[in-house]
Amino acid sequence: MTPVDALAFYGLLPTEDPRHWRLPVVPALCSGGGALFGGCGLGAAIEALERTTGRPAVWASGQYLSFARPPSVIDIEIVEAARGKHVSQARALARVDGEEILTVNAALGRRETPFSGSWAIRPDVPRPADCPPRVLFERHQSTIMSRIDMRLARARPMEDFPGPPGDGRAALWVRLPGLELSAAALAIVGDYVPFGIGQALGRRAGGTSLDNTLRIANRVSTEWILADVRVHAVADGFGHGLVHLWAEDGSLLGTASQSTIVRLWRDDDASPATTGADTTGRANATGRANATGRADATGRRGAR
Numbered sequence: 001m002t003p004v005d006a007l008a009f010y011g012l013l014p015t016e017d018p019r020h021w022r023l024p025v026v027p028a029l030c031s032g033g034g035a036l037f038g039g040c041g042l043g044a045a046i047e048a049l050e051r052t053t054g055r056p057a058v059w060a061s062g063q064y065l066s067f068a069r070p071p072s073v074i075d076i077e078i079v080e081a082a083r084g085k086h087v088s089q090a091r092a093l094a095r096v097d098g099e100e101i102l103t104v105n106a107a108l109g110r111r112e113t114p115f116s117g118s119w120a121i122r123p124d125v126p127r128p129a130d131c132p133p134r135v136l137f138e139r140h141q142s143t144i145m146s147r148i149d150m151r152l153a154r155a156r157p158m159e160d161f162p163g164p165p166g167d168g169r170a171a172l173w174v175r176l177p178g179l180e181l182s183a184a185a186l187a188i189v190g191d192y193v194p195f196g197i198g199q200a201l202g203r204r205a206g207g208t209s210l211d212n213t214l215r216i217a218n219r220v221s222t223e224w225i226l227a228d229v230r231v232h233a234v235a236d237g238f239g240h241g242l243v244h245l246w247a248e249d250g251s252l253l254g255t256a257s258q259s260t261i262v263r264l265w266r267d268d269d270a271s272p273a274t275t276g277a278d279t280t281g282r283a284n285a286t287g288r289a290n291a292t293g294r295a296d297a298t299g300r301r302g303a304r
Contacts, residue, residue, distance in 0.1 A: 003180045004178055006044075006180070006182050006184035006185060009176075009178070010043065010044045011029070012044050012047055018052060019078045019079070020076065020078070021052075021075075021078070022073055022074065024071070024073050024074075025069060025072045025074060026070055027142050028143065028144060030069070030070065030144060031140075031143060031145070032137055032139040032140040032145060034069055035068060036067065036068040036069070038062075038191050038209040038212060039191030040144055040187075041062065041068070041094065041101075041102045042102075043185065043188055044074075044076065044184065045094060045102065046184045047183075047184040048076045049108060050108060050183065052090075053078075053080055055109045055110065056108060056109070056110055056219075057216055058107045058109060059106065059215045059216065060104055060105070060106035060187075061211065061213040062103065063102070063211050064101075064210060064211065064212075065100055065101050065102060066096075067101065068096050072097070073096070074095065074102075075094070075096070076092050076093070077093045077094075077095070078091075078092055079091050079092075086110065086111045087107055087108070087109035087111075088107070088109055089105075089106075090106055090107075090108060092104040092106070118218075120244055120252050122244070123171055123228055125154050128151050128173040128248075131151035131173055132157070133149070133152070134151070148175070148176060148188070149175040150175075151172065153172055154170055155195075156199060161202060161204045162202060162203055162204065168196070168230060168231040168232070169196075169228075169229070169231075170200070171226060171228050172192060173227075174189045174192075174224065174226075175223060175224050181219060183214065186214060186216065186245055186253060186254055186256070187212070187256075189227050189243075189256075190245060190254070190256025191256070191258070192229055193207070193229060193231065193240075193256075193260060194239070194258070196230070196231045196243075199231075203264060204264065206262075206263060207239050207262045208261040208263065209260050210238075212257075212258050213257050214254060217252045217254045218247075218253055219253070220247040221247075222247035222248045223248065225246065225247065225253065226246040227243050227245060228245070229243050234262055238261060239259070239262045240259050242255060242257045242258075
């Protein structure tokens with residue numbers, strides 16, 4: 001498969017105004033709940049920020065406000081609030097029919113220094129080829145989940161739930177076939193704190209992302225990315241955690257942190273279909289239906 005860049009992967013379209021981009025919402029960018037997958041929204045915004053400023057992302061933080069479903073088109077406006085010699089501070093405002101659905105703040109740039117280092121410790125897990133695949137649900141057919149290859153490096157399969165609580169640690173090998181490594185690609189892989197929440201609770205549970213902050217450490221070519229999930233706490237109906245992103249050679253690519261609305265799955269979300277991706281039943285998008293079918297306080301519909 002010939003690798004493509006993030007622009008082609010997301011279908012992100014430039015306009016006559018270099019500060020405006022358009023993102024058609026198609027099923028291949030959506031979760032199993034039929035709405036834009038949170039990591040895809042953040043990733044597309046990061047790609048637009050990098051191309052508009054001409055600088056690589058250092059960090060980007062997205063706040064999910066509402067949902068976007070096919071066949072809507074998202075208008076992404078880039079505002080470079082401050083541009084220095086080496087660093088730009090900018091934001092991306094994503095709207096559908098004038099309604100803001102996602103806000104991304106970011107810093108972008110590069111500085112040459114004579115020193116560097118990495119002090120995080122990667123977990124000792126089997127190679128991707130030695131790990132079992134996750135299971136794809138029927139509702140994930142033709143969605144972003146069907147474009148992702150995932151292997152359980154340190155995690156329980158769906159059939160083990162409900163079970164005893166875990167230690168808050170879980171790990172997945174993730175591969176995005178055909179997509180070049182970029183900050184926009186890491187945004188998808190970093191969107192897995194909700195997966196770790198189900199593992200930590202020992203329940204068929206996940207969550208709706210309220211935010212996602214991605215910090216880039218290194219851009220190392222790698223086929224597989226290890227998502228090392230560390231759940232910190234679940235309290236008052238919300239979950240909080242961190243994902244370390246590792247290359248196959250052990251390089252730290254970056255980190256991603258999230259807070260989520262914790263939700264249990266519905267029984268009809270827990271039916272596996274074929275081997276492939278995402279057995280959590282987690283859509284983790286900017287909108288899904290919850291168990292009651294009512295929208296939550298953010299205007300988004302929860303999953304399960």
